[in-house]
Amino acid sequence: MSEIVxxxxxLTREFRLGAWGSSATILKAVDGVSFSVRQxxxxxxxxxxGSGKTTVGRILASFDNPTSGEIDMxxxxxxxxxxxxxxxxxxxxxxxxxxxxxxxxxRKTIGATLEEPLKVNGIGxxxxxxxxxxxxxxxxxxxxxxxxxxxxxFSGGQRQRxxxxxxxxxxxxxxxxxxxxxxxxxxxxxxxxxxxMDLQDEFRIAYIFIxxxxxxxxxIAHDVLVMYRGKVVEHGPTEQIFSxxxxxxxxxxxxxxxxxxxxxx
Amino acid sequence: xxxxxxSQLGRAGQTSAxxxxxxxxxxxxxxxxxxxxxxxxMVCLCLAALLAPLIAxxxxxxxxxxxxxxxxxxxxxxxxxxxxxTDDVGRDLFSRLIFGxxxxxxxxxxxxxxxxxxxxxxxxxxxxxPKLVDDLIMRVMDILLVFPSLLLxxxxxxxxxxxxxxxxxxxxxxxxxxxxxxxxxxxxAERNKDYVLASQGxxxxxxxxxxxxxxxxxxxxxxxxxxLGFAVAILDAAALGFLxxxxxxxxxxxxxxxxxxxxxxxxxxxxxxxPGLLILVTVLAFNLLGDGLRDALDPRIQQP
Numbered sequence: 001m002s003e004i005v006x007x008x009x010x011l012t013r014e015f016r017l018g019a020w021g022s023s024a025t026i027l028k029a030v031d032g033v034s035f036s037v038r039q040x041x042x043x044x045x046x047x048x049x050g051s052g053k054t055t056v057g058r059i060l061a062s063f064d065n066p067t068s069g070e071i072d073m074x075x076x077x078x079x080x081x082x083x084x085x086x087x088x089x090x091x092x093x094x095x096x097x098x099x100x101x102x103x104x105x106x107r108k109t110i111g112a113t114l115e116e117p118l119k120v121n122g123i124g125x126x127x128x129x130x131x132x133x134x135x136x137x138x139x140x141x142x143x144x145x146x147x148x149x150x151x152x153x154f155s156g157g158q159r160q161r162x163x164x165x166x167x168x169x170x171x172x173x174x175x176x177x178x179x180x181x182x183x184x185x186x187x188x189x190x191x192x193x194x195x196x197m198d199l200q201d202e203f204r205i206a207y208i209f210i211x212x213x214x215x216x217x218x219x220i221a222h223d224v225l226v227m228y229r230g231k232v233v234e235h236g237p238t239e240q241i242f243s244x245x246x247x248x249x250x251x252x253x254x255x256x257x258x259x260x261x262x263x264x265x
Numbered sequence: 266x267x268x269x270x271x272s273q274l275g276r277a278g279q280t281s282a283x284x285x286x287x288x289x290x291x292x293x294x295x296x297x298x299x300x301x302x303x304x305x306x307m308v309c310l311c312l313a314a315l316l317a318p319l320i321a322x323x324x325x326x327x328x329x330x331x332x333x334x335x336x337x338x339x340x341x342x343x344x345x346x347x348x349x350x351t352d353d354v355g356r357d358l359f360s361r362l363i364f365g366x367x368x369x370x371x372x373x374x375x376x377x378x379x380x381x382x383x384x385x386x387x388x389x390x391x392x393x394x395p396k397l398v399d400d401l402i403m404r405v406m407d408i409l410l411v412f413p414s415l416l417l418x419x420x421x422x423x424x425x426x427x428x429x430x431x432x433x434x435x436x437x438x439x440x441x442x443x444x445x446x447x448x449x450x451x452x453x454a455e456r457n458k459d460y461v462l463a464s465q466g467x468x469x470x471x472x473x474x475x476x477x478x479x480x481x482x483x484x485x486x487x488x489x490x491x492x493l494g495f496a497v498a499i500l501d502a503a504a505l506g507f508l509x510x511x512x513x514x515x516x517x518x519x520x521x522x523x524x525x526x527x528x529x530x531x532x533x534x535x536x537x538x539x540p541g542l543l544i545l546v547t548v549l550a551f552n553l554l555g556d557g558l559r560d561a562l563d564p565r566i567q568q569p
Binding site: 061062063087090091094095097098099102103104105106107108116117120121148163166169170 | 281458459460462463464465466467468469470473478481482
């Protein structure tokens with residue numbers, strides 16, 4: 001089995017509700033979550049809205065800090081790293097957002113958006129960077145000439161391809177994809193999912209795939225983690241979760257998903 | 266796309282994209298008749314200001330002792346060598362007004378430029394700062410907004426002494442809060458968008474996020490406000506000049522000219538009318554253009 005890139009132990013994130021310290025109620029958005037992700041594998045985090053799945057993703061991508069818990073990146077604890085190591089570790093976890101229109105700067109050309117990750121990290125000369133940008137555009141199924149256009153002139157699926165290309169620019173080990181296809185047409189969803197799987201085969205990236213859409217999860221994930229109210233209620237290989245759900249909440253979730261079988265009675 | 270101009274990754278394609286954006290913008294602006302009129306007046310004023318020594322028949326402070334308070338050329342006693350007449354010490358009004366355009370546009374540019382710069386930086390900074398710093402900046406701006414703008418400008422000039430330079434600083438200080446509030450409001454709306462987060466995620470620093478990623482998305486309201494601010498700056502500077510707190514005679518500043526000519530209001534109407542008219546037309550032109558820009562830059566108003 002391939003090596004573990006990300007190991008999360010006992011992750012907890014609390015939010016204080018109410019402004020005044022003493023009377024504040026504490027909401028445990030994430031409560032003692034543990035899991036690990038292996039190179040080239042996909043872990044899906046599923047659950048209803050408010051279950052804490054997005055908070056987990058934000059913490060992994062360093063947009064938020066956990067209240068307690070450990071995150072090990074290739075055996076080293078992220079939270080104990082110094083600033084420089086942390087910055088390096090951060091580059092290895094990139095994020096793909098739900099709505100590509102919001103995650104692309106409307107006043108920047110695609111080329112500039114894709115170049116930014118390299119530019120801010122001082123990688124390559126201008127010429128080398130534009131070569132890297134055009135190579136990445138080809139990888140996600142776009143062409144060179146798209147580099148000069150603005151996000152407004154692309155379709156939703158193309159925009160999500162661009163967002164994926166940006167996430168790949170720094171050659172990350174993990175990509176956190178927060179509902180990456182739920183804002184897209186069903187016909188486009190499959191194309192994007194297949195692109196993600198092709199890229200995974202090529203670059204050996206680990207995906208953390210946050211979703212509420214079980215049919216999509218079944219298609220892409222190797223392992224599934226079911227969250228309910230901040231806690232992990234079930235964790236296992238995809239087939240096992242779908243064929244023999246152990247926890248009652250998982251069964252409810254599976255029953256709630258519309259299926260063809262039900263539609264035909 | 267088969268078009269050779271856009272088929273390669275490079276500067277050529279980017280330039281054509283920018284030209285295209287300007288064309289779309291111009292098409293929208295053209296629909297607004299007032300804006301086109303305002304723009305035309307503005308271009309005329311700018312040309313007059315730039316070419317002042319070529320257009321003006323006389324110098325701005327040149328005196329003709331034998332031609333004091335001469336009426337405009339179409340009135341009896343007027344002469345074509347002084348098209349709009351002369352003032353109380355025999356200076357050609359037309360020449361002074363043209364040189365005055367130079368001054369007024371300069372005042373507008375300096376005041377708007379400096380207050381826009383300071384206001385925008387403060388506003389963006391406030392939007393991305395911790396609450397305490399944000400509150401501090403915004404409360405100071407609120408205090409500045411409490412005073413009527415001209416009164417505040419008078420106070421600033423009173424502290425620093427009269428003169429054109431101080432008057433410009435005074436008007437600039439008064440204009441800062443409006444830019445700060447606009448920039449902050451726009452940046453607050455942008456701050457929570459995913460592209461800011463994405464930029465942060467790839468390692469961009471705060472400076473880059475604010476000025477390279479967020480600022481271009483906040484420009485529309487600022488451009489509109491700057492155009493309208495041009496009118497306010499010219500008007501306020503003229504008002505200060507009129508009160509004797511701005512440009513000092515014999516500087517050909519429109520407000521100062523107006524103040525000096527007030528005594529001849531009944532005997533020589535042209536000495537007061539033309540500077541006043543020019544202030545009115547200029548301010549109107551900038552306001553019209555500002556309104557047109559507001560419509561053209563508003564993404565909610567889509568052209569059919």
